[in-house]
Amino acid sequence: MSSLKVAIIGAGTMGWVHSDGYRNMADVDLVGILDIRADAARRLAASKDTAAFTDMDELIREARPDIIDVCVPTYLHRQVVEAAASAGCHVICEKPIARTLEDARAMIRACRAAGVQLYIAHVVRFFPEYRRAHDWVASGAAGRVGVVRAMRGGAFPTAWEDWYVNVAKSGTVIVDSMIHDFDFLRWCFGEVHRVFAKSQLGRDLMKLDHAFVSLRFRNGVMAHVEGTWAYPKGFQTELEIAGSQGLLEFRSGRAAALSSQFRQTEHTAAGVEVPESPLRISPYQRELEHFVQCIQSGEKPLVTAEDALKALEISLAALTSVQTGAPVVLHETAGYDQE
Secondary structure, three states: OOOEEEEEEOOOHHHHHHHHHHHOOOOEEEEEEEOOOHHHHHHHHHHOOOOEEOOHHHHHHHHOOOEEEEOOOHHHHHHHHHHHHHOOOEEEEEOOOOOOHHHHHHHHHHHHHHOOOEEEEOHHHHOHHHHHHHHHHHOOOOOOEEEEEEEEEEOOOOOHHHHHHOHHHHOHHHHHOOHHHHHHHHHHHOOEEEEEEEEOEOEOOOOOEEEEEEEEEOOOOEEEEEEEEOOOOOEEEEEEEEEOOEEEEEEHHHHOOOOOOOOOOOOOOOOOOOOOOOOOOOHHHHHHHHHHHHHHHOOOOOOOHHHHHHHHHHHHHHHHHHHHOOOEEEOOOOOEEEO
16 A cells, blocks of 8 residues: 655644654655744754645645645634645644634535545544543443543643634633543533533633533533643643443543642743653554544544534533523534523
């Protein structure tokens, strides 16, 4: 089977993470890195022994990629995905699929019309602890699940033009980070009926954000999801699933007997905190390998673009609940109303 040529758009944190994954894959050629910041593109490209670009048309013309991997800020996803689709390239795009449902639907339509595949990188489904939790629930070993609690948290992300501070661009911790848990929980328990949320939105964030989101699923399961961008540094996740036959519990920090965190200065702060894994092959590489395999074989991916659209719908409903102070009811078709 011939190798697929991949180009990455965006040389930020996730561009580095994805490029590491591709360089470890035998059936992929990393043919280019594109970023409007020429220095950033050159640094990442040089570290991976590939070409650097600052113009999309030039990248398509010279590198001729089969796959475009989109690692730009969320609010720019649509324009890059539509350009990739129009060039006949399959697309792997970082989550969230988009900042708005309108953009997300347009991206899905554009890829369908062009006859190319669109994969959204909801990587939590590829972390073994979450996959085992899903399989435990799906097998019936948990019995009837009543209550779930999930948490993920890290430092406030630092990025190009400080776009995470802009709610219209990032959607706060709810849309950017907690969407991982919304996708995972929907994978386990099906569609969400009602959402209620509280967060720091409306206050001066001062690069600190925290949110609580309650979900009621159509099957009756209740979930409490907490997300934070208020840690000094590092990243942690937690998961508890309580069923009639048992309790599943996971805490990422439990392996460390003692941990300490000190807030970094502006000059030493990292970009975006991402969950780490001790596995020889990281969940990020597993995810990318899976998407490449789906392109080669035509098989259905573990997470679809429609799944990503649903996760975004839940996230935006939570954001609406924060802004209005009222619960939000989700319909069976995409869309929601205040209760």
